[in-house]
Amino acid sequence: MNELSGFKTFLEEEMKAWEVPGAAVAIVKDGEVIFSEGFGLRDIEKKLPVTEETLFAIGSSTKAFTASALALLVDEGKLEWDDPVRTYLPSFKLKDPVASERITPLDLLVHRSGLPRHELVWYGADLSREELIQRIQYLDGNVDFRSEWQYQNLMYLTAGYLAGKVAHSSYEALVKKRLFTPLHMKKSNFSVEDMQKSKDYSLPYKEIDGKITKVPFRNIDEIGPAGSINSNIKEMVNWLKLHLQKGEIDGKQIISEQEMKTLHTPHMSCELMFPTKEVPISTYGGGWFISPYRGHHHLHHGGNIDGFTALVSFLPYENIGVVVLTNKDATFFPDTIVYNIYDRLLHLEEKQWSNELQKKLKELKATMTGSGEKDEKGKVPNTQPSHPLKDYEGTYHHKGYGSIKITYKDDKLEATLNSFHSELTHYHYDVFQMKIATFNHTLLLSFQGNVYGEIATLSGPFALEPGTKDIMFEKLPDERLQDKEELIRYVGQYKLQGEMLATVSLKKESMLVLSLQGQPDYELVPYKKGAFYFKGLDGFSVQFWENEQKEVQRITIIQPNGEFVGEKVKKEEEKVDC
Numbered sequence: 001m002n003e004l005s006g007f008k009t010f011l012e013e014e015m016k017a018w019e020v021p022g023a024a025v026a027i028v029k030d031g032e033v034i035f036s037e038g039f040g041l042r043d044i045e046k047k048l049p050v051t052e053e054t055l056f057a058i059g060s061s062t063k064a065f066t067a068s069a070l071a072l073l074v075d076e077g078k079l080e081w082d083d084p085v086r087t088y089l090p091s092f093k094l095k096d097p098v099a100s101e102r103i104t105p106l107d108l109l110v111h112r113s114g115l116p117r118h119e120l121v122w123y124g125a126d127l128s129r130e131e132l133i134q135r136i137q138y139l140d141g142n143v144d145f146r147s148e149w150q151y152q153n154l155m156y157l158t159a160g161y162l163a164g165k166v167a168h169s170s171y172e173a174l175v176k177k178r179l180f181t182p183l184h185m186k187k188s189n190f191s192v193e194d195m196q197k198s199k200d201y202s203l204p205y206k207e208i209d210g211k212i213t214k215v216p217f218r219n220i221d222e223i224g225p226a227g228s229i230n231s232n233i234k235e236m237v238n239w240l241k242l243h244l245q246k247g248e249i250d251g252k253q254i255i256s257e258q259e260m261k262t263l264h265t266p267h268m269s270c271e272l273m274f275p276t277k278e279v280p281i282s283t284y285g286g287g288w289f290i291s292p293y294r295g296h297h298h299l300h301h302g303g304n305i306d307g308f309t310a311l312v313s314f315l316p317y318e319n320i321g322v323v324v325l326t327n328k329d330a331t332f333f334p335d336t337i338v339y340n341i342y343d344r345l346l347h348l349e350e351k352q353w354s355n356e357l358q359k360k361l362k363e364l365k366a367t368m369t370g371s372g373e374k375d376e377k378g379k380v381p382n383t384q385p386s387h388p389l390k391d392y393e394g395t396y397h398h399k400g401y402g403s404i405k406i407t408y409k410d411d412k413l414e415a416t417l418n419s420f421h422s423e424l425t426h427y428h429y430d431v432f433q434m435k436i437a438t439f440n441h442t443l444l445l446s447f448q449g450n451v452y453g454e455i456a457t458l459s460g461p462f463a464l465e466p467g468t469k470d471i472m473f474e475k476l477p478d479e480r481l482q483d484k485e486e487l488i489r490y491v492g493q494y495k496l497q498g499e500m501l502a503t504v505s506l507k508k509e510s511m512l513v514l515s516l517q518g519q520p521d522y523e524l525v526p527y528k529k530g531a532f533y534f535k536g537l538d539g540f541s542v543q544f545w546e547n548e549q550k551e552v553q554r555i556t557i558i559q560p561n562g563e564f565v566g567e568k569v570k571k572e573e574e575k576v577d578c
Contacts, residue, residue, distance in 0.1 A: 003344040004035060011337060015040055017354055018333040019212055020326050021205050022050040026233035027341060028240045028314075028321040036233055042202035042327060044214070052234045055201040056325035057192060058310040059303025062229040063156055064263070065175055065239075067109045067287030069163045071259040072178050078166050081106040081262065088162050093137035099145035100137070108159040109286045110267040111149050114141035116465035118154060121401055122223050123438070124419030129161050129222055138400035142468040149268040149284055150465075153226040160225020171225050182254050183238040188231040192217040195230040202327040204307015212328070218306035227305060233323055236312065240321035243299070244314055264299060264316070266290045274360045278339075278351065293342055300338070304329055306438070313338045320345055332357040365440065380428040385447075387430075387455060389413055392447055396458050396473035404458070404473055415445070417462075430455075439464060446470075451538050454527045481526035482510045490530075490544050494555040494566035502555060502566055514542060514557075 004027075015023060022040035026033060038050030073079035082104050085092050094100040099114055107113060118139050122132055136154055143150065160171040167174045172190045180188055187198060195201045196217070206215045220228050231239075238249060243264070247255035266283030272291070275281070282291035288299045293315070300313035307327060311334035314321035322341050324334035336353045343350045385392070393408040404417040406424070413424040415434050424432040430447040443460045450456035459472040480486070487506055494502045503515040504524075512524040512532060524532035524542055530552075534540035545554040557564040 003347070004341075007035075007341070007344065008037070008039075010340060011039060014333060014336055014354055017358070018328070018331050018336070019207065020328045020331060020333050021212060022054070022202055023324065023326045023333070023337075024050050024052060024054055024056065024233040025325075025337060026052070026237045026240075026323050027345075028237050028244065029345065030319050031241060031245065033237050036237065038233075042200075044203075044205070044212070050202065050327075051200060053187065053200050053232050054325075055187060055189075055195050055198050055230045055232050056310060056327060057195070057204070057228075057230050057303070057305050057308040058236075058312070058325065059305040059308060060153075060227045061301050061303035061310045061312045062225065062227045063109075064243075064287035064301055064312070065179060065229060066156055066160045066163070066171070066225040067263050068179060068255060069171070069175050070105055070109065070159060071255050071263055071286070072174075073163060073166050074259055074262075075256050079105060079163075085158065085162065088166055089133075089158070092133065092158065094141070094145075095137055095139060096141055096145055099141070103145070105159060105162060106262075106267070106286070107146065108155040108162075110284055111152050111155065111270075112146045112268055113150070113152055113155050114143050114145040114147065115139055115152050115154070116142050116150055116463045116468045117152060118400070118463050119439070120417060120420075120436070120462050120464065122154065122157070122220075124417075125222065125402065126418075127222055127402075129157060129224075132222060133158055133161060135400045135402075138398070140463075140469050140471075142463070142465065149270040153223055156226035157223050163225075179254070182249060182252065183235070183242060185231065185235040185238060188229060188235050190224055190228050190230070191221050192219055192228075192230065193221075200232075201230070202308075205328045206307055206330070207328070215307045220305060227303060231325075233325060236323040236325075237321075240312070240314055240323060244316060244319055244321050262286060264288060264290070273364070274357070276356075293339070294346070294348060296342070296346065302334065309334055311335060311338055315342065318346065330361075332361055383428040385426060385430055386449070391455050392432075394455070394478065395476045397476050398471055398473045401462060401471055401473070403476070406458070434460070436464075450527075450533070452527060452531075452533060452541055477526045478528075481529060484509050487512055489552045492552075492568050495569045496555075496557070496564045496566035500564075501569075502557065502564075504555075 021044055022042045024038040027035040036052045038052055038054055040050055042048050042050045042054050085103050121135060164171040164174055189195055204215050204217055205212050242249050246257045247253055247260040263286035265285055268284045270282050270284050272282045278294045279291055282289055288301055290299050292298060296315050297317050298315055303310035307329050309326045309329050309331050311324045322338050324337050326333060336357055339353045390408045392413055393406050395403050395405050397403045404415055407414050415422050415424050420436055422434045424434055427433050427444060432445050434443045434445050441464060445458050445460040447455050448457045456475050457472055459470040462471040490504050491506050492504060496502055505513050507513055514522045514524055523535040525535050526532050530544045532542045539560040541558045543556045544552050547553040553568050555566045
């Protein structure tokens with residue numbers, strides 16, 4: 001086609017400008033594939049070329065497949081868009097009880113749950129889908145339910161899991177049977193582990209310190225319905241055709257025209273990252289962004305995961321679709337290519353998008369990495385931590401985010417959350433900086449003490465989104481202090497002043513319980529050797545004392561208005577309640 005004259009040269013020049021090692025591009029027009037070709041290298045070291053069958057991770061472009069899987073079930077009468085999610089997943093909960101009861105499958109797809117991203121809950125975590133969904137109930141929202149559009153991967157995980165349950169299948173089996181098979185997507189799959197079994201797949205690359213570097217594959221099987229599909233342009237063109245042809249492929253209606261309309265209809269307005277006069281507004285449907293491009297109705301969804309960026313796009317009224325797959329993450333190269341293709345095929349003056357988008361990308365990176373520079377303005381100079389660094393060591397837990405481990409070594413602190421590791425650098429007082437390299441983000445973590453003078457919690461903006469409350473992690477007791485043999489040493493009866501008896505017993509092999517006559521039992525939580533606090537009672541604690549033979553002999557019960565001291569009255573071995 002004359003419209004594409006010089007396009008290959010343009011594409012290759014843009015690959016150099018954006019430093020993209022390999023890319024594959026396909027164009028569909030009026031039901032025909034008018035362009036399909038690979039460019040550059042899928043493996044730089046081995047100099048292996050990209051072909052039209054090279055598999056790439058498509059990242060969040062997966063979301064439209066998930067939305068379509070639910071549409072299939074609606075067509076069959078097995079699912080209703082506006083039924084509560086709990087109709088199909090009774091155990092599903094959100095922290096907001098109103099949202100928990102009312103959120104629907106359609107709400108999951110159009111990002112109006114009221115929750116920010118909370119990416120660090122799942123990113124790099126070794127958890128099952130059931131475990132991740134169970135954790136959602138402990139995550140704070142930052143806006144009212146259905147009041148704003150907020151991109152939310154955990155909701156898409158839930159939607160895909162729900163689809164599998166309703167279909168008495170798994171998410172992957174449902175999509176493979178009902179979408180991949182009729183669309184002849186034989187090589188497409190759901191895991192980077194499976195992708196690497198293919199003869200033709202791309203390696204992932206990223207710019208690190210100004211150099212294009214191969215990075216490890218990111219396995220996101222646990223969040224699969226939100227972004228784990230891998231495919232090639234040869235198969236993705238059939239996906240485009242399905243949407244351009246309103247749910248029909250090869251003369252067969254796969255999804256009804258009515259439910260395709262549901263997916264393609266704007267449900268929520270959403271803020272644009274880079275508004276321009278060509279793309280002034282944006283909305284979101286079922287797995288698709290819906291926004292005009294130079295006055296033309298445009299549906300699209302990008303995908304970005306470690307080492308890969310994808311963009312799937314179509315103009316329904318012009319019957320044109322484009323898919324761009326690349327092996328470099330965090331790039332707007334696909335947008336540059338898609339816009340140029342539309343300019344050519346719509347006979348518009350070609351806008352030089354590359355310079356503008358590269359400038360916007362630099363501004364975005366500066367905003368993300370500059371968070372630390374902005375925070376420096378609030379830094380109080382010449383301060384010290386309130387405790388020796390070793391006192392901050394320990395495991396801190398949040399029911400939604402799991403555990404963050406702080407370790408002390410060589411006079412330094414290091415934090416580990418899921419697969420993220422970062423040295424903690426002192427900022428001021430009891431505040432330390434933690435770098436999340438994958439997200440190019442720096443967090444300020446604040447440690448807090450309890451009434452006993454011990455470090456008890458840490459908190460920080462782990463949700464990575466403005467307007468969200470800091471996530472607070474509680475310090476867990478040192479496992480060494482919960483050893484059964486250690487705890488048995490404290491078991492026994494202690495005679496306090498006034499002839500009152502305090503009984504200390506062991507339950508469930510790792511829990512000390514203190515009983516006082518006429519009072520409820522109190523669970524004792526260890527915070528240092530021989531010292532415990534009363535769970536749920538601030539200001540109440542117990543200290544056990546040893547004699548010269550290292551035998552536990554005395555007890556001190558500390559409370560806000562005084563102390564009670566007692567001697568152990570039984571020297572024989574106590575009965576242990578396990």
